[in-house]
Amino acid sequence: MTVTFPDIEAAAERIRGHVVRTPCAFSQRLSTAAKTKLWLKAENQQYTSAFKERGALNKLLQLSADERQRGVFAASAGNHAQGVAWHAQRLGIPATIVMPIGTPFVKVEKTRGYGAEVVIEGHSYDEASVIAQKLCVEKGGVYVHPFNDEQVLTGQGTLVMEMLEDVPELDVILVPIGGGGLIAGAAIAAKAMKPWIKIIGVEAAMFPSFTARRRGMPIPMGGATIAEGIAVKEVGDISFNLANPLVDDVLIIDEADFEHAIAALANIEKTVTEGAGAAGLAAVMRYPERFEGLNVGLILCGGNIDLRLLASVLQRELVREKRLVTYRILGDDRPGMLSRMADVISQKGGNIVDVAHNRLVLDVPAKGAEFDIMVETQGPRHAFEISEALRSTGYALRMD
Template sequence: MSLTYKDITAAAERLKGHVLNTPFYHSQRLSAATRTQVWIKAENQQYTSAFKERGALNKLLSLSDDERARGVYAASAGNHAQGLAYHGQRLGIPVTIVMPRGTPFVKVQKTQSYGAKIVIEGASFDETSAYAQKLCRDAGAVYVDPFNDEIVMAGQGTVAIEMLKAVPEIDTLIIPIGGGGLIAGMAVAAKAIKPSIRIVGVETVMYPSFHTRRNGLASPVGGSTIAEGIAVKDIGERSFAIADPLVDEVLVIEEADFERAIAMYVNVEKTVTEGAGAAGIAAVLRHPEKFEGQKVGLIMTGGNIDMRLLASILQRELVREKRLVTYRILGDDRPGMLSQMADVISSKGGNIVDVAHNRLVLDVPAKGAEFDIMVETQDARHAHEISEALRNTGYALRMD
């Protein structure tokens, strides 16, 4: 089967009252920062904090009574698992989720809390998916693919209907690409409503599966990314076939871009997004010339991010902006030296966060010491002022 606009409007009608028509709002601050008119669709406000509920629920609601009784299976360690488990529990449909070994316990626990049966198997998504499909066949149940299913794509496509109904003047939609289900569904809906609209996909540099398939490339795929929601090695065959003719451009984004975008959502919008959810603003920040002056719709696809990872990203952004700086000072190991450095930093308005005192570094004289002093500063200019003041003490200095 293929995917039509009629399928997506039917899905929208089916999902009414079951999922949120999430806010789609204009961000004055992001618009000013990027010289682009930016609207944000806050899918992180769904009950399970991600858009995946839409496709999962549309699939569940399409099942016959017999299929519902037999239950559903899926392979997922993330938002698809939670969306399927939550709505399966609501509808009284048994849900079994197969997760790969090494899935964080918090994700296992959260999916279990929605009533799903969890099976841990496979070292990779491909292994996990193959095992889940075998279990599903053996049980005579229904397999719910996270992206390579037209009914799931139709559910995801309802996001575009809501966006363009709220703000018809949108010129461009920027959509994250993992397995391709979201961009396929949204592209079909958006082009049917407004044929002139520009569809831009975003992938992480570690998993450019759509880009490589479209261009006949053999780029390496894999690695650890903070955008794990779109870390898919192979684009879905069906989703690619549907999306490819409709997608105007695909941008491949670096890890640092995702980090910067997550931090910007926290600092500017005061909201939390996962890595994949920040793909849209990451693309605008990396390629401002492609979007300047346009009316752009972004999808904050989910907010399920590990709190330790979020804390690390925010700290790394402080380092990037030179608001958290480590000064390495080589000097004599004598009483009062550290106090002198602290006085200099204090006199310039810096706030000492941490100090490491190392006497055992071999490239430092035996009577010397190495100090790493982490300082909170106002900005790069302030950090430079402190470094110059420290250099004026006569000690060797390196600034990280």
């Protein structure tokens, strides 16, 4: 078992012209906010909006004529599925993809749109993988593993090769970790090109599989993470053994960190990423002291996020920033009460977004009512001014 930098160079030549050489651009505003220099590798600009195309294509191009005819099988929460489906369709190779129940609708539909047969089974990637491998054996096909495959992870390494060709001054590269394929290929390429560069992995707190393997101890895993692209309970043997000696550190981040980073990329960079794609920026925001003054490379590894989830993330960020505030008021249930509160909010420049009027709360007097008024504000100070104005009416008030 070995993958070398010449293997990655060969993969880069093999896939050249078939995948996008995505830009690695400097972000002035994010850099200023983080007190560091941030460079964004925009893999969300690939045709399937994710880096997974690189490894999938490198694998498919090395299949024999007989293997191509028998078809390929894969399991994926979405991005690997799309990479395999898209390039299999281009090369005339039949593809069957098993996707776990709960995979975002946008990823399922895109995979079908690329011509693959999609099977929705299993409650996690791991369960879907078992099913996919069983189908592959039954049909006599070729299994394309999303990360525990030398040809696949070699293709992923071309991403970091491009980053260092475009921005040789990088001091550290942050790499999202799921099954370990990306960080294995990335670390091999980076350390060969610049031995002193730091490679730091980023894992979701719900699925720290690389960290668990590194520490040699069981760590509870599971949950509905927004970073489903890296929600893998067990890192691959091949990818871990290749990556572990080369990875300098691994950072673990929480769900709120992912949300904060997704919102920052949308609001500041005007770019859409899924949870895994925002992992690098989330780590910088969570641990800013680790990266101050350095040239940091971030991999926006995917942009396939469900639009309803994106809308929810952006709204939740407004709540965190106190730009969307719910005022709960206990008052009299009489004509003009709501109008009076609306006048107070209007006079302070607040914009009422939603109103809920509840008469059946038992800890409110029978002649009273509970009002939940959601208001768009200009920020924490403005929200406080509105709350003080509402309190001046003499009614009890609570802010959410």
